[in-house]
Amino acid sequence: MELKNSYVHGYDLKENIRLQDQASTLVELLHSDTIYPAGSKILEAGCGVGAQTLTLARNSPEALFTSVDISEHSILTARLNAEAAGITNVRFDQGDIFHLPFEPNSFDHVFVCFVLEHLPLPVEALKILKSHLKIGGSMTVIEGDHGSAYFFPDSESAHKAISCQVELQKRSGGNANIGRELYPLLHEAGFGTIHVSPRLVYVDAGKPELVEGFTKKTFTAMIEGVRELALAAGLTDKNTFDKGIQDLYRTTEPDGVFCYTFFKAVAF
Ligand SMILES: C[S@@+](CC[C@H](N)C(=O)[O-])C[C@H]1O[C@@H](n2cnc3c(N)ncnc32)[C@H](O)[C@@H]1O
Numbered sequence: 001m002e003l004k005n006s007y008v009h010g011y012d013l014k015e016n017i018r019l020q021d022q023a024s025t026l027v028e029l030l031h032s033d034t035i036y037p038a039g040s041k042i043l044e045a046g047c048g049v050g051a052q053t054l055t056l057a058r059n060s061p062e063a064l065f066t067s068v069d070i071s072e073h074s075i076l077t078a079r080l081n082a083e084a085a086g087i088t089n090v091r092f093d094q095g096d097i098f099h100l101p102f103e104p105n106s107f108d109h110v111f112v113c114f115v116l117e118h119l120p121l122p123v124e125a126l127k128i129l130k131s132h133l134k135i136g137g138s139m140t141v142i143e144g145d146h147g148s149a150y151f152f153p154d155s156e157s158a159h160k161a162i163s164c165q166v167e168l169q170k171r172s173g174g175n176a177n178i179g180r181e182l183y184p185l186l187h188e189a190g191f192g193t194i195h196v197s198p199r200l201v202y203v204d205a206g207k208p209e210l211v212e213g214f215t216k217k218t219f220t221a222m223i224e225g226v227r228e229l230a231l232a233a234g235l236t237d238k239n240t241f242d243k244g245i246q247d248l249y250r251t252t253e254p255d256g257v258f259c260y261t262f263f264k265a266v267a268f
Pocket of ligand 1: 019045046047048049050051052068069070071074095096097098112113114115118119
């Protein structure tokens with residue numbers, strides 16, 4: 001799969017820092033109910049630089065993780081991050097979800113976070129990952145949905161800036177609004193029992209760590225990150241885009257509010 005010159009989060013240093021900020025801000029909300037039993041084997045597909053891996057491995061210290069990513073560079077960084085954090089229950093391998101070198105039915109659980117949103121064929125990816133699961137194993141999928149972003153003060157320019165990111169991701173074959181589709185995607189991939197739980201991030205000035213960690217450093221930083229691509233693609237003009245970003249930052253002032261919903265699915 002050609003990933004260069006297309007929009008995938010995580011392929012530059014600034015993006016890597018953003019993914020780490022996102023992961024540490026959302027640890028409790030997204031991961032507190034993911035605990036794997038001692039000795040179980042888990043495949044994490046699309047681990048990136050290991051931003052979620054560290055939490056997974058810490059929460060289930062006696063489980064054994066195999067974390068793969070198509071990007072060799074991300075895998076090298078993930079390995080270094082895990083070593084620096086003293087994590088010893090994860091093996092990192094470069095690998096493509098569509099060509100994994102593992103035997104069928106070889107994992108007890110599969111975990112995928114913020115990856116399906118980048119894949120042109122998410123159902124096929126889920127089917128392949130399912131084939132690596134043992135009977136009765138679980139598949140956990142976490143995705144965002146940019147259509148769930150609403151805020152005060154509301155701003156047409158901010159919505160337009162967000163729609164640039166959504167459009168660029170679509171042009172790269174992805175779907176930034178995929179969160180709402182987790183149930184139908186997993187159903188189409190053949191999973192029987194599917195439980196989806198929306199995880200709302202609500203941010204106001206009373207939660208300064210979320211103002212910094214989520215609204216500024218995670219969401220707005222991500223939208224800001226597509227500025228040059230959006231302008232080059234002619235999706236917007238400089239003034240409208242910059243006003244949109246300014247208005248997103250405006251929601252972090254003392255009277256501002258920002259809401260976003262992630263979707264977490266566990267299927268069997
Ligand atoms: C937004 S990042 C998410 C990384 C990590 N899961 C996280 O939550 O921080 C998406 C990751 O999916 C990886 N990816 C995309 N297509 C892939 C494929 N076909 N096989 C394996 N990894 C893939 C990218 O290289 C990238 O690291």
